Amino acid sequence: MLSLAALVLRLRVSGCQGRRRSIATVVSGNRTSKLVRERLQKEVEKMRSQFSGFRPGLLVLQVGDRDDSNLYISSKLKAAAEVLQNIRSANANVSIHGLIVQLPLDSVNHIDTQLITNAVAPDKDVDGLSCINAGKLSRGDLTDCFLPCTPNGCMELIRQTGVSVAGKHAVVIGRSKIVGAPMHDLLLWNHATVTTCHSQTRDLPLQVGRADILVVGAGRAEMVRGDWLKEGAVVIDCGINQVPDETKASGKRVVGDVHYASANQRAGFITPVPGGVGPMTVAMLMQNTVQSAQRFLQNQKH
Amino acid sequence: MLSLAALVLRLRVSGCQGRRRSIATVVSGNRTSKLVRERLQKEVEKMRSQFSGFRPGLLVLQVGDRDDSNLYISSKLKAAAEVLQNIRSANANVSIHGLIVQLPLDSVNHIDTQLITNAVAPDKDVDGLSCINAGKLSRGDLTDCFLPCTPNGCMELIRQTGVSVAGKHAVVIGRSKIVGAPMHDLLLWNHATVTTCHSQTRDLPLQVGRADILVVGAGRAEMVRGDWLKEGAVVIDCGINQVPDETKASGKRVVGDVHYASANQRAGFITPVPGGVGPMTVAMLMQNTVQSAQRFLQNQKH
Structure with a gap:
C-alpha cells in the first residue's frame, strides 16, 4: 500500500565538527547546516508571529515501504493513479508548501518516475526535480x-x-x-x-x-x-x-x-x-520549504 | 499590430558547396541540409499518400514588424494578452503541428519572453525553447x-x-x-x-x-x-x-x-x-515540424 509520511519541519541543532589534522581545511556540513537551520528557525518564528500559528508544511510522499510493499495494488495503472491522486490532493492543500516524492519509487509494478515527479505543482516542488524547474535552472x-x-x-x-x-x-x-x-x-x-x-x-x-x-x-x-x-x-x-x-x-x-x-x-x-x-541536503530542503511558505504568504497578501 | 505569417514548408534544393583549399575538410551546411531536406521531402510525400492531402503545418508568429510596430497596442498587458490569445488559438488548431514565436519580440511595450515561449504547447514547440523542453533535454x-x-x-x-x-x-x-x-x-x-x-x-x-x-x-x-x-x-x-x-x-x-x-x-x-x-538551423526546424506531424498522425491512429 502507499504510505504517506508527513515530515515535521525540525530545526534541531546538531554537533559542530572540528578540523582534522590535514593540509586541507575541512568544510563541515554539520557546522554549516547548523548555521542554515538557525537562520531558518528565526525566519519560521517571524512567520509564526506575523501570521499567528502559521507553520511551513512539508509533505514527504513515500510509495511503498520495506515491510509492506504495494503488493496488493494489482496493476501498474492503479498504482500510478493512486500516487497521482495523492499528489493532486497535496497540490491543492494550502497547508502544504513543499511536496517531495521519495525516489526510487518502491513499487512492484513499475511506475513512470518522470510522470510522478512532474505531477508535483511547480510552486511546491521543493526538491526542484520537475522538468519545469530543471528547464529554468539549466x-x-x-x-x-x-x-x-x-x-x-x-x-x-x-x-x-x-x-x-x-x-x-x-x-x-x-x-x-x-x-x-x-x-x-x-x-x-x-x-x-x-x-x-x-x-x-x-x-x-x-x-x-x-x-x-x-x-x-x-x-x-x-x-x-x-x-x-x-x-x-x-x-x-x-x-x-x-x-x-x-x-x-x-x-x-x-x-x-x-x-x-x-x-x-x-x-x-x-x-x-x-x-x-x-546534512546540507537536508538543510536545503528545509530552506526551500521555508522559501515556498514565504512565497505563499506573500501571494496571500496580494 | 501583430502580424501572423504562415510559413509554407519548402523543401527546395539549394546548391552544393565544394571544398576549399585548406588542411581542414570543409563541412558544408548547404550540402548536409540538402540531404536532410531530401529525406524530409520523402517523408512528407509518404504522409500525403497515406493520409490524402495531409501537409505538416508550421506557424511562425511574429510580434510587430519593422514598418508597423505595435505602437497602437496601448498597454503592456494588452500586448501580451493579444500574443497569448494567438498562441492558444494555434495550440488548439489541429492543422498546425509546429508553432514558433520569432525572437526577440519586436514590441514597444515590453513583453515577458519567457511567458510567451512557455505558452506554446510542448507538443508543438518545434523550436524546443520552452522550459519543459529545456528541462528534458538538460x-x-x-x-x-x-x-x-x-x-x-x-x-x-x-x-x-x-x-x-x-x-x-x-x-x-x-x-x-x-x-x-x-x-x-x-x-x-x-x-x-x-x-x-x-x-x-x-x-x-x-x-x-x-x-x-x-x-x-x-x-x-x-x-x-x-x-x-x-x-x-x-x-x-x-x-x-x-x-x-x-x-x-x-x-x-x-x-x-x-x-x-x-x-x-x-x-x-x-x-x-x-x-x-x-542552413542546418532551417533544415532542423523543418525536421522537427515533420516529426511533430508524424507524432500527430500516430496519435490519431490510437
Whole structure:
C-alpha cells in the first residue's frame, strides 16, 4: 500500500565538527547546516508571529515501504493513479508548501518516475526535480525556481570556503538528475567555466587535475585519488558508499567518492563523509520549504 | 499590430558547396541540409499518400514588424494578452503541428519572453525553447522532446565528419538559451566530456586548445584564432557577424565567430560562414515540424 509520511519541519541543532589534522581545511556540513537551520528557525518564528500559528508544511510522499510493499495494488495503472491522486490532493492543500516524492519509487509494478515527479505543482516542488524547474535552472533562470537540495548544499559549502566561483574552472563528476546535472547548472550560472565528466570520460585524472573546484557525485567509493587533484583545490564529495571494514562492529563503514586520506594532503578545502554534503541536503530542503511558505504568504497578501 | 505569417514548408534544393583549399575538410551546411531536406521531402510525400492531402503545418508568429510596430497596442498587458490569445488559438488548431514565436519580440511595450515561449504547447514547440523542453533535454530525456534547431544542426554536421562524439572532449563557447546551453546538453548526452566557456572564462585559448570538438556560439566576430586550436579538431561555427569590408559593394561581409583563414590551417574539420550552421538551423526546424506531424498522425491512429 502507499504510505504517506508527513515530515515535521525540525530545526534541531546538531554537533559542530572540528578540523582534522590535514593540509586541507575541512568544510563541515554539520557546522554549516547548523548555521542554515538557525537562520531558518528565526525566519519560521517571524512567520509564526506575523501570521499567528502559521507553520511551513512539508509533505514527504513515500510509495511503498520495506515491510509492506504495494503488493496488493494489482496493476501498474492503479498504482500510478493512486500516487497521482495523492499528489493532486497535496497540490491543492494550502497547508502544504513543499511536496517531495521519495525516489526510487518502491513499487512492484513499475511506475513512470518522470510522470510522478512532474505531477508535483511547480510552486511546491521543493526538491526542484520537475522538468519545469530543471528547464529554468539549466537555462539560468535561477531566481524563478527551486534549487535542487544536494547541489544547492554544495554551493553553500563552497561559499563557506570564501573561494569565489566566477571565472574558476569547476569540474563535476557525474550527470545524474539529482546531483551532477543541476550542479553543473549552478556552477555555470555562478559564472564558473564548467567541465562535466562521467563514465565515458577517458582521461578523468587529467580532467580532475584542472579543477579549481571539484564536485564529485559518481557513486563509486574513493574513486578520486589525492594525486589527481590540483594543489589547493576545493573538493566537495557527494558520495555515500558503504565499504567492508572488519574493525567496525557493523563490519562496514561509510566513505565518499573521494579518497579522503590522500585528498586532504593536496586539496585546499575538503568536505568529509559523513558530515559534509549529507546534512546540507537536508538543510536545503528545509530552506526551500521555508522559501515556498514565504512565497505563499506573500501571494496571500496580494 | 501583430502580424501572423504562415510559413509554407519548402523543401527546395539549394546548391552544393565544394571544398576549399585548406588542411581542414570543409563541412558544408548547404550540402548536409540538402540531404536532410531530401529525406524530409520523402517523408512528407509518404504522409500525403497515406493520409490524402495531409501537409505538416508550421506557424511562425511574429510580434510587430519593422514598418508597423505595435505602437497602437496601448498597454503592456494588452500586448501580451493579444500574443497569448494567438498562441492558444494555434495550440488548439489541429492543422498546425509546429508553432514558433520569432525572437526577440519586436514590441514597444515590453513583453515577458519567457511567458510567451512557455505558452506554446510542448507538443508543438518545434523550436524546443520552452522550459519543459529545456528541462528534458538538460536531464538527458532526449527522445521525449524537440531538439533546439541550431544545436541539433551542429550535431548533424559533427556526424557528417564521421568523428565519434562519445568520450571526446568537447568545448562549447557561449551559454545562450538558443545555442550554447542546449549544445552542451546534446554533446553531454551523446557522451562527450563537455566544458562550457563564456564571457567570464579566464583562459579561453587554453580551454579551446583542449577541444577535440569545438562549437562556438559567442556572437563575437572571428574571436577564436587558428593557433588556439588543437590540431585536427572539429570546429563548428555558429556565429553570424557583419564586419566592414570596403571591397564589397555593400561595404560589409558576413564572418563567423572563428577566424576561418587561420583555423582551417589547423582544424581537422571546419564549417564555413555562411553556408555552415545557418542552413542546418532551417533544415532542423523543418525536421522537427515533420516529426511533430508524424507524432500527430500516430496519435490519431490510437
